[in-house]
Amino acid sequence: MTEAYYSQKIHGPFETQALGDFDLVSGEKIRDLEIAYATFGTLSPSRDNAVLFPSWYSGSSKxxxxGYVGPGRALDPEKYFxxxxxxxxAGLxxxxxxxxxxxxxxxxxEVEIADDVRAQYRLVTEIFGIERLALVLGGSMGAQQTYEWAVRFPEAVRRAAPIAGLARGTPHNRLLVQTFIDAIVSDPAFEEGWYERASRVHRGLRRHAHLFAxxxxxPALYNTRGFAExxxxTTDDFVTGFVENHFLPQDPNNLLLLxxxxxxxxxxxxxDGDLSAALGRIRADTTVIAIxxxxxxxLADIEAEQKLIPNSRLRRVSSPWGHLALFGADGAYNAAIDRHLAELLAA
Amino acid sequence: MTEAYYSQKIHGPFETQALGDFDLVSGEKIRDLEIAYATFGTLSPSRDNAVLFPSWYSGSSKxxxxGYVGPGRALDPEKYFxxxxxxxxAGLxxxxxxxxxxxxxxxxxEVEIADDVRAQYRLVTEIFGIERLALVLGGSMGAQQTYEWAVRFPEAVRRAAPIAGLARGTPHNRLLVQTFIDAIVSDPAFEEGWYERASRVHRGLRRHAHLFAxxxxxPALYNTRGFAExxxxTTDDFVTGFVENHFLPQDPNNLLLLxxxxxxxxxxxxxDGDLSAALGRIRADTTVIAIxxxxxxxLADIEAEQKLIPNSRLRRVSSPWGHLALFGADGAYNAAIDRHLAELLAA
Known part of the structure; x- marks a missing residue:
């Protein structure tokens, strides 16, 4: 099930770039690191139209x-690479x-957000020969990567759009994420990660899916049956058909690493732990988007960070889909995001 | 541990009233039902100063x-019984x-909110000889009981103050509560409720406590360290010392029934399933309080119900303690509740 899920058939077409043995921030290493990605559009001769969009938790490039790329959208392959x-x-x-x-x-x-960004930097600079990205954006864990890009490689990021995410997790967010972790690892079938098949851990994955749901x-999405669109x-039909259906084919160790x-x-x-100093390094023109x-x-936590970023503005979007409006199921959310990205790209 | 927890020493002094075999709404029965309660103040000769306050999830009369009773408080034993x-x-x-x-x-x-209210009605009318309560109030599951009182026995409730609760659960609330249930029953030590000792189920109880936390x-309570008061x-110190400490001594079957x-x-x-018709039966002067x-x-769900109640008003209270401001740890919340209750009692 897991094999079939992490496939070109479901998530492709995507390319894979080998980066060799990769030293992690922790001091450990990943042998023969491969990064999977998909591209749209054409890199301009001056290599100044590239947009980098890293994936969020449990999602893929697909x-x-x-949800975000296409003709007429802010991320238009006619204009951008x-x-x-x-x-x-994440499986790919x-x-x-x-x-x-x-x-x-x-x-x-264990892998840190910074490791992803360091690997992506090699992909962008060594493989594509891009020195400066026109835009780095991402939602949720994609926002975490966007912030890391803008702080770690300030000269390489012309514009940044972190959506529905934080540069540094709050105590509450860490507590919440820990409940997701515990839902999986508490399944006896998880066997400390040495399960025979991922599908054996389905009870833990289901509980995890329910917490996510x-x-x-x-609450309004359920109470007004916004999922009927x-x-x-019913609530059960939605939780099973949308949320469990998303998580059940995935690999527990993958999800836990993420x-x-x-x-x-x-x-x-x-x-050195100084958030204000770190965010103060950002040189990108930055639109921070909160739901x-x-x-x-x-919102309050996102806004507090935005105020620490020199050349930045906060844009708010409202959706009954809450955090998971990111998935692109809410047309009004998609239109609002496009407006805010187009405004930033035009600057 | 459970034995020692559900005791006069920890929750007393309280009285116990035997009500004999008690037929439940479901058709099942509880043999020799006993209702534990505590009273403060003196019933007036005309029996018109009685206030009934049922307990919430996992709480006791203590x-x-x-949190709510005392000289100078809205619920002043000098004035009210x-x-x-x-x-x-709930253990007592x-x-x-x-x-x-x-x-x-x-x-x-299985027990329904209506069963509690029917048993309380017997306590109030048969044991205390009270025909009409000056006020019924309660928070969370106490609000559920308050609504049931006001709908089922409209002539017996002069005033009602449901706090931070709903007359009918929403789909989202049911989904959330189910995650609390699943956290306990998924512990292999739960053994379908036939555990040898409650403390064996501590892993499930801890996961339940973390979801509750x-x-x-x-989120602001954690992110601004409001618990330091x-x-x-730390977050861990608070979650262990406050939330786990509250739930770990309790009995899993008790919590699941609640x-x-x-x-x-x-x-x-x-x-017959018509919420508007049910709430339209309420005769009490009603102050609905939301956090x-x-x-x-x-708030949105509470307000939607309040609008269906004839002689009612909505009062809003703000607290970083969120739903669990009910516990009484936030002085500003306590003062606001007292104002709203005093206003209602003066009417």
Whole structure:
């Protein structure tokens, strides 16, 4: 099931770039790191029209394409060379599920957001020869990567648009993410990551999906049956058909690697723990986007960080889909995001 | 541990009233039902100064006393005869944990909010000879009981103050409560309710406590360390010292009975499923109180019900403690509640 899920058939077409042995921030290494990505449009001769869009938790480049890229959209392949890049550990790039013994599964090393960004930097500079990105953007864990890009490589990011995410996790966000982790690892079938098949851990994955469902959307989505637009009938039908259906084919070790990466994200590590100093390094023209109903990354926390970024502005979007409006199921959200991105790209 | 917890030493002094075999709405029965309660103040000769305050999820009459009753408070024993009553299944009134085999533990019958209210009605009318209560109030599951009182016995409730709760659970609230249930029953040590000792289920109880912690308080409580006022240092210290410490001594079957009662509460059963008709029966002067930051019972849902109640008004309270401001740890919340209750009682 996992094999078939992390495939070109479901998530492709995507390319894979080998980056050799890759030293992680922690001091460990990933052997023969591969980064999976998809591109749209054409790189201009002056290499100044590239957009980098890293994936969020449990998503791939495919959902970014479906939700954000296309003719007439802000991310228009007629104008931009758009690189949708898959996180390490998410199944398409090197991951616990795709790495042979003894290096894979529960033994796959811990990865930080900074490791993804360092690998992406090599892809962008060494493979595509791009010195400066016209835009780096991303939602949720994609926002974490966007912040890390803008802080770590300030000269390489002309514009930044972190959406529904934080540069440094708050205590509440860490507590919430830990409940997602615990839902999976508490399943006896998880066996400390040494399960025989991912589908054996379905009870833990279901509980994880239910927690995600209860906090990822706004209560109004359920109470006004906003999911009926997508053809779902009852709460159960939606939770099973949309949320469980998204998570059940995925690999528990992959999800846990991503959750720990999410939980521990913190750009202030670039400045000895000083968040203000780290965000003060950003040179990008930055539009920070928050979703009013976001239960994962509340507006107040996003706004507090935005105020620490020199050349930045806050844009608010409202959606009953809450944090998971990111998925692109809400047309009004998509239109609002396009407006804010177009405004930033025109600057 | 459970034995020692559900005791006079910790929750007393309280009285116990035997009500004999008690037929439940479901058709099942509780043998020798006992209702535990505490009273403060003196019933007036005309029996018109009685206030009934049922307990919320996992709480007892003791916390209601500590948080809401006292000289100078709206619920002043100098003026009112205050009855704090413990829910069936919460450990002090008849409960899975206190009922002998074969009737107790996992075999204890399902109980509805309506059953509590019917038992309380007998206590109030038969034991105290009170025909009409000056006020019925309660928070969370106490609000569910308050609504049931006002709908089921409209002539017996002069005033009502449901706080941070709903007359009928929303789809989102039911989804959320189900995650609390699943956190406990998924612990292999739960053994379908036939655990040897409650403390064996501590892993499930801890996960349940963490879910409660993540959604019961506002994110701001963690992110601004609002818990420092109570002497807690870190998020972990607070979650362990406050939230786990509250739940770990309790009995899993008791908590699950309460959670199912909470999940399924619905006053519209009094009117063939018509919520508007049910709430339209209320004769009480009603002050509905919502907490702006409430993640369990959002303002919008509370307001929608309030508009269906004839002689009612909405009062909003703000607290970083979110839903669990109910516990009384926030002085500003306590003062605001007292103002709203005093206003209602003066009417």
């Amino acid at each position: 959902i970014l394409e479906l 758009i690189i949708l890049v898959n996180q390490i550990g 790039s090197s991951s616990p599920s795709s790495t042979r013994a003894p290096f894979g599964a529960a033994r796959f090393p 209860a906090s990822g959307f706004s 997508l053809g779902f009938t 959750l720990r990466k999410w939980r521990d994200a913190d750009v202030s590590r670039n400045a 009013d109903e976001d239960g994962f990354f509340p | 916390i209601l006393e500590l 205050i009855i704090l009553v413990n829910q069936i299944g 009134s008849s409960s899975p944990s206190s009922t002998r085999a074969p009737f107790g533990a996992a075999r204890f019958p 993540a959604s019961g308080f506002s 109570l002497g807690f240092t 959670l199912r009662k909470w999940r399924d509460a619905d006053v519209s059963r009094n009117a 702006d930051e409430d993640g369990f019972f959002p």
